[in-house]
Amino acid sequence: MENEPIILLEHVTVTYQDLVALEDVSLSVPPGAFLAIIGPNGAGKTTLLKTILGLLRPVRGTVRVFGKAPWELDGRRQRIGYVPQVMSVDLNFPVRAGEVVLMGRYGRIGLFRRPSAADRQAALRAMERVGIADLADRPIARLSGGQRQRVFLARALANEPDLLLLDEPTTGVDVAATESLYELLRGLHDEGITILVVSHDVGVVAAYVDMVACVNRRLVAHGRPDEVGGNVLSCMYGPEAMLFGHGPVSHMVVVPSGSSESPQVSPPESR
Template sequence: MFPWLRRATSTLDIPPDVPAIEVRDVYVSYNGHPVLQGVSLTVPQGSFWALLGPNGAGKTTLLKVIVGLIKPQRGTVRVFGRPPEALGPWRRALGYVPQHQRVDLYFPIRVKDVVMMGRYGMLGFFRRPGPEDWRAVDEALERVGIPHLRERPLHALSGGERQRVFLARALVTQPKLLLLDEPTAGVDVAATQSLYELLRDLHKSGMTVVMVSHDVGVVTQFVDSVACLNRRLVAHGRPEVVLTADTLSDMYGCEAVFFHHAATPHLVVRRHPPEDAS
């Protein structure tokens, strides 16, 4: 009757053939302004996706629809085959890293306590964290490479360190699906690279990873699929197939060229018709 009163059990037997995420014909609008128009997307378990699009394309909204924070006006959402608001014991299989700039960065709290919050949902009401929970916190900090920051107050961290704290909070329940909203916002170039490498390692260990990004460049080196969003789904599939001039121009509403040379993919956006082809 009151599921939050019980401590969640530790075994999760999610069938491997069920898609991690299944979004069908989702419509969302705010005060009559359409944000998502008929978006459908299937993310199989074990894949690594980047959700790309310009500002205001509805990327964050789609992520919030997937985790159940926003109820779409039309369409269905399934996470591991279940509605996100009725995940039950599988809720801990869902790791969510929201945009970290939203929280009060001077909130009086230490790194270990932020990470522990990730366990609160499965702990149940009135229960204090035990040794098992603290072990999970230490493991999560180890995994994101910041065990030395355990006792640090949140306000004494850099942007990249803070992002790892929120990643550790999402990992502390050992999720099967990790959703990240602009994880590299406010993070410097070197830290961005190592954050992507960390996500790739998590993906290689069997986790489904979906990350929202407006960075069409570097991110595509790491992911195996991209979905291009601009209120509707413009294209999705393997990055080298999907990221064509046509897709990018559809997505950004202007001429754009995407090309690989050397190690880093580049995006060139042209506002005017091409004067010379190169």
């Protein structure tokens, strides 16, 4: 029972508005894992998260979260903490950070009931854990990108989840805030929370996680960060991607396979 995977996907195909977003993906996430799902934009990473959350249903294959189909989780739903992309909400919405964090418990509280002292304490603990307790009364419109991201993380933690899913948590966040967020996730992982983070930022993620799964509609590679290595590049940019030195920083040049178009130059990698 203990070693049963928390998330299990078997030959999962998901279509989204008539397009195949994920094809024949099989993935098993054991308890205590810290897994990054990486891939280029539009590769189906968010679709994969939404499938695990039960927001999308596969057309083929099976999905199990805590041993059940995600849309049949009921009470166990609260064991999943989800941190969506920040841009998925209206950032000028008139609501304070503390209220947003408390929302994480609304499902657990149930309809018609008001939050109890215990609920408020759980929200406060979550805010303390991520270091934003002093921002509780601040409207979300007046938070920096990094602070807002922590509010969303605290909202997920307010439920005291066993599994944490994060979708591009560092979009629009500067380098220092990105690193401190991953430090924080590392700490949460050490406390026993299973973490799955979706990112297109290969460089940063690899330094913190135990496992990398590379998705580009299909699952291209899966393993420890150092094992996946070169496969990651081909996952991100196609089979003919390569690194070579060019001036003071190394550039990556991608030649799309089977086309005679001029090479696309991606932003320089700072390593």
